Amino acid sequence: MAGHADDSHAVPLPASEQCQTYPPARAGSERSQPARSRPPTHRGHLECRFVSSGDCKGQENIRVAQAQGIDGTGRLREAGLPRQDRAVIDPIEAVVFDVGECLVDESREYGTWADWLGVPRHTFAAVFGSVIARGLDYRETFQVFAPGFDLAEQRQARAEAGMPESFGEEDLYPDVRPSLTALRAAGCWVGIAGNQTVRAGGILRSLNLPTDMIATSDDWGVSKPDPAFFDQVIAAAPCGANRILYVGDRLDNDIRPAAGRGLRTALIRRGPWGVIQQQDPDADRVPTLRISSLAELPVLIGARSR
Incomplete structure (x- = not known):
């Protein structure tokens, strides 16, 4: 999350x-x-x-x-x-990354939600996986344990109790900082754009990641998978849609809608969605690339002039 x-x-x-x-x-x-x-x-x-x-x-x-x-x-x-x-094989000039399970390992964060709900972490994780596998919104997980659960209200309650949602350098996947650094050194414009709160956006900026842009759905007032989110990505990047690579772990939220707006895409296999959705036929058919690590991107994309 x-x-x-x-x-x-x-x-x-x-x-x-x-x-x-x-x-x-x-x-x-x-x-x-x-x-x-x-x-x-x-x-x-x-x-x-x-x-x-x-x-x-x-x-x-x-x-x-x-x-x-x-x-x-x-x-x-x-x-x-x-x-x-x-004509359609243009070089990649911009790479834009999703956040959760693409850059940030969310294991600790979801674990704290299990603690907040008072349920064992492995039980929460099992139900979470079941919800995703059935194609439901991940927030349905909370309804199983607390019918009527309001995520926005509970976020506020956690913050007031001194236990806000948070993540830090220790939650970044090990390949994140080296890969972003290598892409920028190769001349790529690098951005981060995901479904995140204002607070999460502030945390991302405080990490001083090697990027040209950090934006959240709260900043833009539109969330994935709405095509308008990817229109914002295109507007922010210094090139056309067919020269932008959007990297994410989810077919439903990241890959299909980004491809639908003309972006090229990379599906990374990690996190719950990345693993559960890997056998979906669209996992082979839709993304431009399928990768296991962000470290593959600088090699596959190569040097670009800024």
């Missing part, structure tokens, strides 16, 4: 680039059967799939990206591409 406010033609891939099984399965096992080839992909689609495990995941994603024609600058190599495809 991190202070959430209310919220061309497909071309078949050659056999050398078809989907493989990682890590290799032992002979005779079910996974040792030939892997099915992945469906055709658009040439303009920079696909970064989950194809390995552990610390090798990011490197394997980069290997797959390079095999699909992404060069060291993060651009698709243009050799042999039809002219109509080249």
Whole structure:
């Protein structure tokens, strides 16, 4: 939650680039059967799939990206591409990040809500996951334990009791500061924009993250997934929508609506939504990139002139 406010033609891939099984399965096992080839992909689609495990995941994603024609600058190599495809493969000039579970690990914050409600943290987490898996608003979790729960009122009550919602440097994912720094050094305009309260926006600014913009839904008076939120992102960035990459963990709130406004998108697999929604067909079909760590972005995007 991190202070959430209310919220061309497909071309078949050659056999050398078809989907493989990682890590290799032992002979005779079910996974040792030939892997099915992945469906055709658009040439303009920079696909970064989950194809390995552990610390090798990011490197394997980069290997797959390079095999699909992404060069060291993060651009698709243009050799042999039809002219109509080249037109949509513009370089990324701006990268804008969601907050909760993209930049901020919300485990501690949701844990404090369980404490406030007087329920075990693992019970709260189980119900939270169930609510998300059923496609409901996460706030329905609170109704299970306290029917009639008003989130705004309870936020105020917590603040008055000296236990306000909060997060800090220790709640940032380890890849956040290095990745944002690397993107800016490469010449990208970097922004943060998410469904957050005024208070959360103040905390984000106090962290002195290497960004060009920090904005919240409360600042703009509109929340995701409203398309108007992404119109604000486009208005704030120094380039057109097709040169902006929006990075988030949720298909419903981040990826689908951002893509709907013409932005390119990166779906990161972490946090409850990132894990639960990973098998949704749109997790492969809609985002421009699928990543496991923000550290993959500077490599995939590459240097840009400011």
